[in-house]
Amino acid sequence: MEDDEVSNKQVVLKNYVIGSPKESDMEVRIIKMRLKISEGSNAVLVKNLYLSCDPYMAGRMRNPDSDHRSFVESFLPGSPIMGYGVAKVLESGHPNFKKGDLVWGITGWEEYSFITSPEALFKIEHSDVPLSYYTGILGMPGMTAYVGFYHICSPKKGERVFVSAASGAVGQLVGQFAKLMDCYVVGTAGSKAKVDLLKTKFGFDEAFNYKEEQDLEMALKRHFPEGIDIYFENVGGKMLDAVLLNSRIHSRIAVCGLISQYNLKQPESVHNLFSLIMKRIRVEGFIVSDHYDQYPKFLDMVLPLIREGKVTYVEDVAEGLERAPAALVGLFSGHNVGKQVVVVARE
Amino acid sequence: MEDDEVSNKQVVLKNYVIGSPKESDMEVRIIKMRLKISEGSNAVLVKNLYLSCDPYMAGRMRNPDSDHRSFVESFLPGSPIMGYGVAKVLESGHPNFKKGDLVWGITGWEEYSFITSPEALFKIEHSDVPLSYYTGILGMPGMTAYVGFYHICSPKKGERVFVSAASGAVGQLVGQFAKLMDCYVVGTAGSKAKVDLLKTKFGFDEAFNYKEEQDLEMALKRHFPEGIDIYFENVGGKMLDAVLLNSRIHSRIAVCGLISQYNLKQPESVHNLFSLIMKRIRVEGFIVSDHYDQYPKFLDMVLPLIREGKVTYVEDVAEGLERAPAALVGLFSGHNVGKQVVVVARE
Numbered sequence: 001m002e003d004d005e006v007s008n009k010q011v012v013l014k015n016y017v018i019g020s021p022k023e024s025d026m027e028v029r030i031i032k033m034r035l036k037i038s039e040g041s042n043a044v045l046v047k048n049l050y051l052s053c054d055p056y057m058a059g060r061m062r063n064p065d066s067d068h069r070s071f072v073e074s075f076l077p078g079s080p081i082m083g084y085g086v087a088k089v090l091e092s093g094h095p096n097f098k099k100g101d102l103v104w105g106i107t108g109w110e111e112y113s114f115i116t117s118p119e120a121l122f123k124i125e126h127s128d129v130p131l132s133y134y135t136g137i138l139g140m141p142g143m144t145a146y147v148g149f150y151h152i153c154s155p156k157k158g159e160r161v162f163v164s165a166a167s168g169a170v171g172q173l174v175g176q177f178a179k180l181m182d183c184y185v186v187g188t189a190g191s192k193a194k195v196d197l198l199k200t201k202f203g204f205d206e207a208f209n210y211k212e213e214q215d216l217e218m219a220l221k222r223h224f225p226e227g228i229d230i231y232f233e234n235v236g237g238k239m240l241d242a243v244l245l246n247s248r249i250h251s252r253i254a255v256c257g258l259i260s261q262y263n264l265k266q267p268e269s270v271h272n273l274f275s276l277i278m279k280r281i282r283v284e285g286f287i288v289s290d291h292y293d294q295y296p297k298f299l300d301m302v303l304p305l306i307r308e309g310k311v312t313y314v315e316d317v318a319e320g321l322e323r324a325p326a327a328l329v330g331l332f333s334g335h336n337v338g339k340q341v342v343v344v345a346r347e
Numbered sequence: 348m349e350d351d352e353v354s355n356k357q358v359v360l361k362n363y364v365i366g367s368p369k370e371s372d373m374e375v376r377i378i379k380m381r382l383k384i385s386e387g388s389n390a391v392l393v394k395n396l397y398l399s400c401d402p403y404m405a406g407r408m409r410n411p412d413s414d415h416r417s418f419v420e421s422f423l424p425g426s427p428i429m430g431y432g433v434a435k436v437l438e439s440g441h442p443n444f445k446k447g448d449l450v451w452g453i454t455g456w457e458e459y460s461f462i463t464s465p466e467a468l469f470k471i472e473h474s475d476v477p478l479s480y481y482t483g484i485l486g487m488p489g490m491t492a493y494v495g496f497y498h499i500c501s502p503k504k505g506e507r508v509f510v511s512a513a514s515g516a517v518g519q520l521v522g523q524f525a526k527l528m529d530c531y532v533v534g535t536a537g538s539k540a541k542v543d544l545l546k547t548k549f550g551f552d553e554a555f556n557y558k559e560e561q562d563l564e565m566a567l568k569r570h571f572p573e574g575i576d577i578y579f580e581n582v583g584g585k586m587l588d589a590v591l592l593n594s595r596i597h598s599r600i601a602v603c604g605l606i607s608q609y610n611l612k613q614p615e616s617v618h619n620l621f622s623l624i625m626k627r628i629r630v631e632g633f634i635v636s637d638h639y640d641q642y643p644k645f646l647d648m649v650l651p652l653i654r655e656g657k658v659t660y661v662e663d664v665a666e667g668l669e670r671a672p673a674a675l676v677g678l679f680s681g682h683n684v685g686k687q688v689v690v691v692a693r694e
Contacts, residue, residue: 236620255623269616273583276602276632283630285623 008033010080010110011324016063020332025061026081026325035090042094044118046087050106051321052135053328053340054169055259057083066327081109081324086124086134088347091162094265096116102127104134109324111344118253120139129306136339137313141169144288145255149177151291152254152284153230156181160224160242162185164210165234165259167194167314169339172202174232176311179203183230186223188239190334197337201312216242227251236261237268244272247279255285259332314338355380357427357457357574358671363410367679372670373428380439380459389441391465392517393434396455396694398668399482399595400675400687401516402606404430428456433471433481435694439671441465453483456671458561458691469642476520483686484660488516491603491635493645496524499601499631503528507571509590510534511557512606513579514541514661516686519549521579523617528549530577533570533585537681544684548659574598583608584615591619591631594626602632606679607635661685 007030017025037045047157052227056072060082064074066125075081085107089097097118103120107113115121129318136142148170149155151262161178163171166187175198178185196208208225212226213219220228220242225250233240236258243253248280305311318327324342331340354377364372373651375606382389384392403419407429411421422428436444444450444465454460454466464469471481483489495517496502508525510518515533520547534545535551545554553570560566567575574595583605590600608614620630642648652658663683665674671689678687 081437238622255620258621258624259619266617267621269618270620271614271616272613273587273602273617274605274608276630277605277634278632280632280637281633282632283623284629285625285629287627290627 003033004035006035006112007031008110008112009321009322010108012080013061013075013077015060015077016066016074019134021058021061021329023325023329026328027139028322028325030175033345036114037091038311040093042098042118043114043116044089044094044103044121045091046091046103046107046113046115046289048085048087048109048111048113048344050132050135050173051107051109051342051344052084052139052141052169053324053331054083054140055082055257055283055331062310080113081135081328082106083109084135084140084285085344086131086139087113092118097121097123102131103137109321109342111321116272117234118202126299126303129303132214132315132317132341132343133306133313136169136315137306138299139312140288141339143291143295143298143300145170145173145177146252146302147288147291147294148232148256148286149230151187153232153252154285155183155230157183159183159229160186160226160231160248162220162224162228163204163228163232163234164239165189165257166204166207167197167202167338168234168262168336170235170256171232173311175202175204178230178304180310182312192339194334194337196204197314201314208290220246229253232256233258235259237270241270241272244270244275244279247275247281249279251279253281255283270331294332316340318342320344351382353382353459355377355457355459356668357455358668359427359609360408360422362424363413364405364408368405368408368676370672370676373675374671375669377412382463383565384438384440385567388463389465390461390463391428391436391441391444391450391468392438393450393454393460393462394437395432395434395456395458395460396692397433397479397688398450398454398456398671398691399431399488399516400484400665400671400678400683400689401430401487402604402678404428404675405679408487427460428675429453430456431482432691433478434460434613439465444468444470448541449478451486456668456689458668461604473650475645476650477495477662479662479664479688480653480660482688483516483655484520484658487647488686489633489649490642490645492517492520492524493649494635494638495522495579495601495603495643497567498578499633500579500599502530502577505572506530506576507595508532508577508579509567509571509575510551510579510581511586512536513543513551513554513606514549515581515683516687517603518546518579518581519661519685520658522549525577527652527657538684541681541684548661551683558624564592567593577601579603580605582606584617588617588619591617591622591626591628594622594628596626598626599627600630601626602630606639617661663687665689667691 052080089101103121161183167189195207198204230251234257436448450468450472514536542554545551578600581604
């Protein structure tokens with residue numbers, strides 16, 4: 001083993017996934033690598049600290065030829081999983097970064113990564129908040145909540161807001177943003193613990209466990225006797241159908257994710273599109289990466305809210321890269337409570 | 348029979364309709380009435396000239412308790428069908444109208460109607476164009492095309508536009524508006540005659556008969572190898588699913604009508620909502636009556652286009668109130684070619 005050679009633990013996709021990802025679709029392996037950037041390269045070499053488990057990643061695990069449902073490139077079987085993470089620069093061939101910088105952005109599920117397009121990384125300028133927040137409230141999920149709620153939902157003070165997957169990485173923030181606008185906010189989640197969290201920790205006005213409802217249409221009618229102005233859609237399927245029947249005139253639906261649908265062979269169908277006309281509903285899908293130019297503005301808003309304790313953020317932390325496959329797989333059965341993070345190293 | 352008593356032929360809804368309306372759901376009857384407004388009433392008494400057959404009317408024929416799918420009040424069984432029409436004022440209790448005025452708006456399917464909320468009527472100021480046009484290009488369908496295309500679709504010069512039910516009252520105009528913006532326009536309709544009309548009369552770049560396509564997704568891919576920017580949705584169901592798979596990034600779908608779905612017990616399902624996220628699609632339903640404040644602006648635009656022959660309008664004219672039930676029913680099997688009008692009287 002040469003001087004600058006280290007072992008690099010990696011989580012690798014074994015084969016394209018069919019249906020829901022399983023732990024056995026991934027394997028942990030150790031390779032040897034040199035912690036050195038080649039002469040003339042503008043890559044940066046980073047040590048990964050925190051990795052983010054996000055639902056969209058299931059789409060990247062499927063065969064690109066078989067699937068209409070992913071908006072990003074598939075992973076390469078035999079190579080490490082890629083995803084958002086927080087990392088520390090060990091060496092930089094790029095003028096924007098230097099040794100010791102903290103960054104967040106797309107990195108590998110491994111201890112050390114070469115990042116060959118470092119332009120896409122965000123430099124972390126504020127480290128008085130937990131670093132792991134840059135996988136969540138201060139990273140992609142935070143921006144998703146911000147863009148989705150403030151831009152796509154066009155919220156007005158006091159409106160009636162419904163959030164699905166409400167205790168998740170994005171949902172918990174959407175609810176809090178809505179409360180800051182004096183909205184009436186109801187969330188749904190899949191366990192009693194999560195429902196309690198919504199009410200006690202995130203300040204939702206009401207919350208319910210969708211798994212305990214026989215009839216989602218009636219559940220929504222109970223919580224929104226006057227209907228829903230804004231639906232922040234994270235799940236799809238039956239919930240969307242129920243919302244369509246409980247929508248108010250000129251309501252808006254921001255389609256952020258459809259987690260109930262990602263791993264179905266045939267997505268569930270939606271029937272109640274008549275409501276789109278009857279209620280003049282606007283439904284809009286969005287992808288956060290189209291909106292990263294607004295990241296500085298977002299930070300200006302959300303950093304003070306964090307520092308003043310006006311928003312809170314719950315993370316579900318898995319310790320160690322070995323636990324990353326289980327953490328990712330757990331997203332699709334609702335195992336996580338709050339934002340699912342994997343700690344690779346704390347520094 | 349008193350001096351001012353006349354016979355008034357009416358088309359009456361016999362019972363609430365289940366499924367698709369049939370001719371036997373309506374009956375033609377003759378009643379006696381006095382052509383006189385009661386003292387102090389602000390109603391107007393009109394002689395109906397042209398009546399409009401519109402798909403949304405099916406919703407008004409169903410039992411309001413049984414149906415999620417109508418955005419307007421149901422008709423009353425035993426009473427005349429109501430709908431848009433062109434009429435001549437015989438007597439007026441309302442300061443805005445006087446004897447001899449021509450108006451368009453909601454009236455009864457009968458020879459003479461008392462209109463008790465005449466504020467909702469539009470006075471016809473321009474009669475150098477065919478009067479029947481006020482049931483179509485210059486009336487509700489024209490406004491629908493205008494609002495739906497210019498406001499809901501946010502069109503840009505040269506975009507790729509797809510219109511379903513393209514030879515209908517609204518579709519034929521949407522296509523022509525899009526051509527005026529140098530868009531590439533493809534329409535679909537349900538017969539060879541209609542498809543020919545789209546290309547030869549309305550200037551669509553391409554058109555196809557959806558009934559002859561095994562695979563709508565492939566048909567759209569053929570006509571839009573680079574995808575669709577704007578879909579003007581008049582039909583729903585499978586066509587919407589196929590469009591979702593052929594949409595371009597940041598495309599828009601104006602949901603104007605879902606004629607394939609109005610009369611189904613259980614609406615067809617739509618599966619491909621993933622595309623909403625992947626392609627950042629905006630889908631928006633609208634109802635023209637929310638936008639009637641823009642009618643004067645619309646007239647300013649469209650009247651010169653008609654007079655200069657820059658837009659054209661095809662009507663399918665049924666002669667006589669007796670033919671009105673068949674004309675209405677025919678909409679749902681695509682029997683009409685162009686805007687379906689019923690002539691009650693020419694003056």
